[in-house]
Amino acid sequence: MLAGSLVLGGTVVGDGSLEVVDGAITRETARFDDAPSELSLRMFTFVPDRDGGGYSAVLRYRVPIVSCTSGGVPSCG
Amino acid sequence: MTQTVVLRPPSGQAQAVQIQADGTTAVGTYSDNRAFARTGDSEGRIVGNVAVIHVPASVGVTSDWTVQAIVEVTADAPFHRNRPATGYVAGTSIASVGWLAGDAQATSDTPIADRVDDTRTDRWSGTAAAA
Numbered sequence: 001m002l003a004g005s006l007v008l009g010g011t012v013v014g015d016g017s018l019e020v021v022d023g024a025i026t027r028e029t030a031r032f033d034d035a036p037s038e039l040s041l042r043m044f045t046f047v048p049d050r051d052g053g054g055y056s057a058v059l060r061y062r063v064p065i066v067s068c069t070s071g072g073v074p075s076c077g
Numbered sequence: 078m079t080q081t082v083v084l085r086p087p088s089g090q091a092q093a094v095q096i097q098a099d100g101t102t103a104v105g106t107y108s109d110n111r112a113f114a115r116t117g118d119s120e121g122r123i124v125g126n127v128a129v130i131h132v133p134a135s136v137g138v139t140s141d142w143t144v145q146a147i148v149e150v151t152a153d154a155p156f157h158r159n160r161p162a163t164g165y166v167a168g169t170s171i172a173s174v175g176w177l178a179g180d181a182q183a184t185s186d187t188p189i190a191d192r193v194d195d196t197r198t199d200r201w202s203g204t205a206a207a208a
Contacts, residue, residue, distance in 0.1 A: 018165065020164030046082075047177070056129055
């Protein structure tokens with residue numbers, strides 16, 4: 001599934017998902033049926049944290065993604 | 078799978094906050110070859126199809142920095158028999174923090190870079206002016 005990248009308030013652009021071989025980007029765009037659904041990143045927002053300072057980055061995907069934590073404890077990897 | 082928020086100042090070392098493969102979230106430096114070097118901890122949470130990553134104030138981000146989200150999935154062996162890929166990477170556009178946070182006004186000629194590995198800083202010589 002290709003990942004269109006969208007910046008909220010900006011312009012829809014992006015290369016989609018690119019293949020990586022041994023850590024290097026190959027410039028090959030992933031085929032629709034090949035790329036993992038986790039790469040279906042669709043939207044990105046970045047907002048100030050009014051209370052604690054700093055910012056929060058919010059990434060929204062087209063599909064649910066797997067969390068590697070259970071109750072705050074890492075459970076995979 | 079890693080989810081990384083890359084933060085680039087107008088000059089100097091890029092910083093990043095990353096939800097790592099083991100589910101922990103870390104602050105660190107980010108190099109041009111997508112190398113992340115951990116320097117501290119942060120917070121991240123994944124709920125359904127949304128991930129929220131906290132960028133601590135200690136990183137020192139200001140409105141003239143740029144930000145990009147990069148998602149990468151890697152494996153020890155090729156994903157498919159017909160392709161050599163041992164990983165995939167996707168990224169959002171590189172955009173001005175001031176844009177996204179609402180404290181700078183975008184103009185029609187404000188640049189957006191859209192490559193995962195585009196680290197050129199010359200594209201940002203004309204970052205959005207303060208509103």
